[in-house]
Amino acid sequence: MPHYREVKIPQPHAAGTPQSLRRVNAQAVLAHIRTTDVATGTGLMTATGLTRATVIAVCEDLVRSGWLRELDTPARDGASAPAAGKPRKGRPARRFELNARAGVVLGIDIGAGTTTAAVADLRGTVLGRSSAAFRATDIPAEERVSVVDRACLDALREAGETPEKVLAVTAGIAAPVDREGAVLAAQHFWTLFDVGLRSALHERHGWPVRLENDANLAALGERWRGTGAGVADLVVLLASERLGAGVLESGRLLHGRAGGAGEMGFLSLVEGVGSSAGIASLARTWQAEAGGPTGGGQAGSRRVFADAAAGDAAALEILDRLAERMARVIAAIASFINPEQVVIGGAVADSAGALLPGINAALPALTATPPRVTVSTLGDAIVTVGAVRHALDYVEANALDLQLRP
Incomplete structure (x- = not known):
């Protein structure tokens, strides 16, 4: 293994210093501006809770450094269109946009x-x-x-x-x-x-x-642009070959002491589960153990879901087993993490919707705190x-x- 010099990533300055306040304010402004095409001083004040003077100072700082562009100001901040012949009132609106290709x-x-x-x-x-x-x-x-x-x-x-x-x-x-x-x-x-x-x-x-x-x-991806958008207490299960979980509690990622939070090795101790094998792995294995697909061909998870959709009894039985097993996995997670939502993601997400009825039917008998269960719409880009x-x-x-x- 090559010996690379360890690199330390810059960390935020200590809280309460002028520099840290500038950073926090800049972060708040950028976080809002990236979600809108054009931002005004009033809009930024509402979104960030900062004073007008602070908002304008931060925006001017970010314009100078290249993060933002200031636009022309054809309107006036906080003023409605005036009646004919009457002058406009209110201070001119300063309008800013993110320089999205600055980096x-x-x-x-x-x-x-x-x-x-x-x-x-x-x-x-x-x-x-x-x-x-x-x-x-x-x-x-x-x-x-x-x-x-x-x-x-x-x-x-x-x-x-x-x-x-x-x-x-x-x-x-x-x-x-x-x-x-x-x-x-x-x-x-x-x-x-x-x-x-x-x-x-x-x-x-x-x-x-x-x-x-x-x-x-x-x-993080599912909460940003998936079915878990805006959910603070969220678990995403990557469920293809092996199960792994990402856990957000009050919007914060859980890591544990050494980063092991969300590892699924404990499933070997859970009755009716027995391992951290994922949906694709089990579907392929169980179909092969049953003698392969009914109509011949190679066993595989895509074939299982396709055959089940066509009404094949053997494939439907495998889906029932998968749904019951996933319900036990999700119930175990719900019992000690209590998330609002669990999302099934990864390469199997496109097919896993077929498991949701069985999972949701089994969950209430397995945990007192059943979460909402969805499948990710982000596919393999999650x-x-x-x-x-x-x-x-x-x-x-x-x-x-x-x-x-x-």
Whole structure:
């Protein structure tokens, strides 16, 4: 494994200092402006709770540094259209918009076999995307880094952007990550992702890189742009080959001491579950154990759901088993986390809607606090969506310290 120098990501200044207040105010203004086409002083005051003087000072600061553009002011703030022949009253409205292409962020999903990088502007609009495959699972760390790097550069080329425009990078990996970005390498599979990616990409390009667990990023993505939009107490289950959970409590990601919150190893102790195997893995295994698809062919999760939709009795029985098992998994989560909503995500999300009736029918008998259960609409992009959101959070929190490149 190559020896990369560890990189420390800048952290916010201590609370209560003038610099920290400037940062907090800038973050609040940017967080609102990215959600609207044009913002006025009055609108920003309402959205942020800041005074007019503070809002204008922050906006002028952000205009000077290139984050915002000030627009012409054809209207007057807080004034309705005047009657004919009467002068307008009220102070002129100053109007601002986000300079969305002032920089870009990279959101990366790193699995065991492939990696996908997405380039997004400062509103979170994806401008380019690229995927690359690893030639084997146990490749050297330096080779894994190079494959990820190539996917990032290809995505930037598709977006028409250069590496110098990247303001932040978040990479989601299939391993626990603590609050400081350190990988919990307590199992061999998890060590595959402990490759010095942060330091390597920083040394190659100067990018600030943060690591996060892929299920945690899925939870951020689902709350931002999925069926869990705005839900503060949310669990997202990545449920394809193996189960993993991202947990938001009062809108805050739960990591645990070493990043192990949301790991599903405990399911081996749950009656009627027995392992952390996911929906796709079990569907394929159970169909093969039953002798394969009724009409012949290779066993697989897509075939199971397709056959069930066509009314095949054997496939419908597998779906019933999957629904009952997922209900037990969700009941266990509900019993000690008590989320408002659980979202089934990952590669199986397109098909998992067929399990919802069975899950919802079984849940009340298994837990006193059954959550609302949905399937994600983000498909296999759920981790990169969350990674983009995570990177944008870093940009907004550190805007006053980041140097924009023209």
